[in-house]
Amino acid sequence: MSAGKITVITTMKNEGAFLLEWVAHYKALGADHLFIAHNDCADPTPAMIARLEALGLARGHATRNWSHGGIQRTALRQSRWYDEVNTAEWLFVCDADEFLTIHAGDGSFRALIDATPGADVIGVNWRVFGAGGNVGYDPAPVTQRFTHCEAVPRAAYIKCLFRRLPDIARIGIHLPHPREGVALSYAMAGGGAWRRGRGPLILRTDYSAAQVNHYALRGVHSFLVKRDRGRVNHVGEDMGAEYWARFDLNAAEDGAIRRYDPQVCDWLARLRADAELAALERAAQDWHRARIAALLEDPGWAAFANALQTGQG
Numbered sequence: 001m002s003a004g005k006i007t008v009i010t011t012m013k014n015e016g017a018f019l020l021e022w023v024a025h026y027k028a029l030g031a032d033h034l035f036i037a038h039n040d041c042a043d044p045t046p047a048m049i050a051r052l053e054a055l056g057l058a059r060g061h062a063t064r065n066w067s068h069g070g071i072q073r074t075a076l077r078q079s080r081w082y083d084e085v086n087t088a089e090w091l092f093v094c095d096a097d098e099f100l101t102i103h104a105g106d107g108s109f110r111a112l113i114d115a116t117p118g119a120d121v122i123g124v125n126w127r128v129f130g131a132g133g134n135v136g137y138d139p140a141p142v143t144q145r146f147t148h149c150e151a152v153p154r155a156a157y158i159k160c161l162f163r164r165l166p167d168i169a170r171i172g173i174h175l176p177h178p179r180e181g182v183a184l185s186y187a188m189a190g191g192g193a194w195r196r197g198r199g200p201l202i203l204r205t206d207y208s209a210a211q212v213n214h215y216a217l218r219g220v221h222s223f224l225v226k227r228d229r230g231r232v233n234h235v236g237e238d239m240g241a242e243y244w245a246r247f248d249l250n251a252a253e254d255g256a257i258r259r260y261d262p263q264v265c266d267w268l269a270r271l272r273a274d275a276e277l278a279a280l281e282r283a284a285q286d287w288h289r290a291r292i293a294a295l296l297e298d299p300g301w302a303a304f305a306n307a308l309q310t311g312q313g
Helices: 016-028 045-054 070-081 109-115 220-229 241-247 256-272 275-296 299-309
Strands: 006-012 033-038 059-062 090-093 098-102 121-128 155-162 168-171 176-178 186-188 202-204 210-214
Touching: 006 016, 006 070, 016 033, 016 045, 016 098, 016 256, 016 275, 033 045, 033 070, 045 059, 045 275, 059 070, 070 168, 090 109, 098 109, 098 256, 109 121, 109 155, 220 275, 220 299, 241 299, 256 275, 275 299
Parallel strands: 006 033, 006 090, 033 059, 121 186, 121 210
Antiparallel strands: 090 155, 098 210, 121 155, 155 202, 168 176
16 A cells, blocks of 8 residues: 655644654654644744754644643644645654554554555554653653563553544544544554454554554653643643653563664754754753753752652652
């Protein structure tokens, strides 16, 4: 099966310290376009996205905050204003801490599509990667620093690669929502059956052809910055000790994403060869370090960080 253009859609806030690894990964998978929405950033994320756009590597969008549905859902609606989204045959929605890892074929988007013939919606289960005891921030690639993950769960959340955008009423965070009366063909990555585990977003786990590595924590100190930023989906809910415990899963080890190391290394070198983009990345890393230091100066935040480190969170 030949695939047309593939666009990855994401939303970001204060993710500049991690942005170039994410871009390099999805370019390594063969994404034709990257649509990166951003909002209310205090770090150089918007400037980095603007530079990526000037280099022809991404389309940036400053999300206009509408009152209904939350900032992330608003960004997904506004993504349909752009040709990079509307003219793509296939779309994949993910966050800055989610890295699609394809086991099929050469590991590309097109290999995944070829391995799942006939499907309009290809489901890929999450695999949660914990902090693995990491505390401080390190600018090394997240996918290399965090290798411990959950044991294979019976069911897990999904993210979807999907097509037929004109038939989609709403681009969802996990699933596309078709227009009334439209029937889409659903299959798990590799052609497995679409079997519910707990509700429509949590399906029986099938990692045979692909998985989404979810690095929700990135170590204690980087988690402080994420918590300080706030949630973009379940707005108003605190990312506290319960959230940490939910995602700090380290029972197994998985190195499947290592297959992309050569291509990612090459893409990172190409991105950092641009002096302006490299300087912006360094500034974003400095901002991230400074924000961690500021939070740790607050006794409440310092106590929270210490509780996470000692397992008493």
